[in-house]
Amino acid sequence: MLQNNQLDMTGLKKTYLVSNSKIVVLVVFFLCFGTKMVKAQPENQPNIVFVLIDDQRYDFLSFLDHPWIETPNIDRLAKNGMYFENAYVTTSLCSPSRASILTGQYAHSHQVMDNNTPLPSHIPTFPVKLQKQGYHTGFIGKWHMGGDNDMPRPGFDRWVSFRGQGAYNDPTFNIDGQRSDHTGYTTDLLTDYAVDFIEENARGETPYFLYLSHKAIHEDFTPAPRHQGHYEDLNIPKPETFANTEVNYEGKPLWVKRQRNSWHGAERDFAAAGYGSYNRFFQLYSEAMLSVDESVGKITETLRDLGHLEETVIIYYSDNGYMMGEHGLIDKRVMYEESIRVPAFVHWPEQIRTPVKREEFILNIDIGPTILELAGSTVPSTMQGMSFARMLKGQPINWRTDFLYEYFIDPKAVQTPTTWGLRTQNYSYMTYEGIWSKYELYDMRKDPKQTNNLLGNIKYGHVYGSFLDKVERQDPKIWKTVKRLDQRLNDLINEKEGKRTPNWEKE
DSSP states (O other), X not given: OOOTTOOOHHHHHHHHHSOSSOOEEEEXXXXXXXXXXXXXXXXXXXXXXXXXXXXOOTTOSGGGTOSSOOXXXXXXXXXXXXXXXXXXXXXXXXXXXXXXXXXXXXXXXXXXOSSSOOOOTTSXXXXXXXXXXXXEEEEEEOOOTTTTOOSOOTTOSEEEEOSTTOOSBSOEEEETTEEEEOOSBHHHHHHHHHHHHHHHHHTSSSOEEEEEEOOTTOSSOOOOGGGTTTTTTOOOOOOTTOOOSHHHHTTSOHHHHHGGGSTTBTTXXXXXXXXXXXXXXXXXXXXXXXXXXXXXXXHHHHHHHTTOGGGEEEEEEESOOOEESGGGBEESOSOSXXXXXXXXXXXXXXXXXXXXXXXXXXXXXXXXXXXXHHTTOOOXXXXXXXXXXXXXXXXXXXXXXXXXXXXXXXXXXTTSOEEEEEEESSEEEEEEESSOOOOEEEETTXXXXXXXXXXXXXXXXXXXXXXXXXXXXXXXHHHHHHHHHHHHHHHHHHHTTOOSSOOOOOO
16 A cells, blocks of 8 residues: 555556547446545546446346347447446345445445445445546435435535435435435436536536446336337246246255245235236336436447447446245345346447457446546545456456455345355355255356256254355265365455454444
8 A cells, every 4th residue: 555645656557548539438337545646637538428227137128139138228328338348246135245345344344234224334335436537426316225314425526316226207306415306317317417517517627427326127127118018018028946746846955945825935925916817927027128228328328429339448347146946935135147147348449449248247346346446546445346447458367266255134125034155157156044044056168057056965064063064965976166165255255354253342
């Protein structure tokens, strides 16, 4: 870490490499505060628009050959940029994931482990750092960290938000500390505020950062009036692992099957919330996505009209994935791929001249470090993610080959237990705390749909001993792999200053 009287020449060199033309950075995805550095000239600092979608599955874009969803505006950007085929979140739940984006930290570090806890004010966030770099910053949309508190948060000069999940229609927005009732559809209204912010700041010399955080496509799914009924004749195909059969649940933990008839299960009471059926549930999910695509189109059109689109970096992300009945589940939280994997891409014609797909693991905790490096700023030591800015510029970079996943049991949604997991290029390894449950291990090369739990045959809990003890005794063949993966999981938890089991000692 640099001392206060030192200059970060590395940061200056990185800034110099950026084109001298004015750069607009559009981020649809998803700071060493004691460090003093020379501020880059405004023309070398990118404008940044960060747009985050809520609950969008990794495959829910038409350019990925999805069988029904229509996203032409997003497609035009995604297929002409750098698409990340393996983008994930470190905790698949709204508030923890959003806190990870802002802080670059795992949930065990920032302590936002549910949808009600506010983000601790002492933790550095990248928008605060951008302000100190001379950026004019704005937040528009869903915040969700801290329950019903919709008041402006540190790091933003412009604030347009709402309480909790907000409403799809006729919302009340908090605008710079003052509440105001609005008439209309929330996705459209947020987009209009975002466009106004871009147009107002594009006229100035000060670089700007905009965080557009959509409510859509979170449940309760409510499409814009113009899109209602768009998919009503569509028969939503059920995934291969939907069936309530012994074969489908073979080797799965008991708690997975028990969720089937719960709020997060494939056979939930769809009538209770007015959906009527599984089919209509996901028809509405799909219809709500259409206005999000139009929102991206409107922002793209605004940048094009301003003459900035070719110089724009577009990074697209979702706060988590979404289960559509896979393994008998709906919603997120669990470590199955459909829950933790998200769509992500970067569109930046000035640097990414040839469309490319990357296979590296990109995480939500990487967003903050990446934005800061693009802005020519230092990255605080508190951030646990990595910057992929060099990747965008076609420069060589050493990158992770595995990552830690964590989820902490929610007192308001007790169906999913605390989870510590490891995702490698070959395996997905899931362990559970505080519940009598077998672990899960999937060979992702041979079994991408995660149907064959390689630890499903382990008998556990009938006599004293840990699950790993039983694996070593009952299946020596798989034990060597499990031992290696579990050790790597422990190493990552320790590296990120986490604790796999509670520590009740006073500090």
